[in-house]
Amino acid sequence: MTTVGRRERKKVQTRQALADAALRLFLERGYDGVTVAQIADAADVSLATLFKHVPDGKEALIFDDGAQRREALTATVRDRPAGTSILDALRAFMSGRGVFATELSPELRRYRDLIVATPALRDYQRKLWAASEGALAEAIAAEAGRDAADPALRALARYVLEIPDVVGMGPDPLAAMNAVFDLLAEGWSGP
Structure with missing residues (x-):
């Protein structure tokens, strides 16, 4: 059984918080009415953290990696x-x-x-x-x-x-x- 470390769990949690915030904001305001800064703020992370987790931009926030x-x-x-x-x-x-x-x-x-x-x-x-x-x-x-x-x-x-x-x-x-x-x-x- 593989145990996931704390750092990896935190990454997953942060990515999920960003995805949840993005989807909620997109549904409320429309995709074009939401900035990456607003998504970062709603997920309570810095803009740098957002781009570290999702370098492909806000489109990638509501999709998995494929x-x-x-x-x-x-x-x-x-x-x-x-x-x-x-x-x-x-x-x-x-x-x-x-x-x-x-x-x-x-x-x-x-x-x-x-x-x-x-x-x-x-x-x-x-x-x-x-x-x-x-x-x-x-x-x-x-x-x-x-x-x-x-x-x-x-x-x-x-x-x-x-x-x-x-x-x-x-x-x-x-x-x-x-x-x-x-x-x-x-x-x-x-x-």
Whole structure:
């Protein structure tokens, strides 16, 4: 059993206090109505401490570092039920997240709506999705018995990870997401 030291626990607590303060202020005042100084003040830390914990700026305050996302994506491919295609597993994974999710608690709905309504947060989230491309391509390659450097697999991973950005702002994101997955599964047959 690994014991987390006091310094590490304090880092986690400070990061959580910053994230909580940022989300609360963003929801109250809108993303553009909040400065990093206000977030630091609300979390009772110095501005230097805020930047030490979150060097990527205020966008990064309400997201994790993307590691959980990468692990969830690779687990979706690796641990999918027998007989379930990789694309079907990824479709099911995506359909329960963000703009595609239909059953969210009011708190999660407010969080999602904040991201959707804020270009800087959408852009940061897109970066997090894109950062998972290599790991997803490797997971797909391992399951398909192919080389992870195969450009077709890298393209497939990239296309899947771009779906939230490409269709997330439309009138029916879930239907659009399903149409993209159908196209990926069936291929393009032309006009």
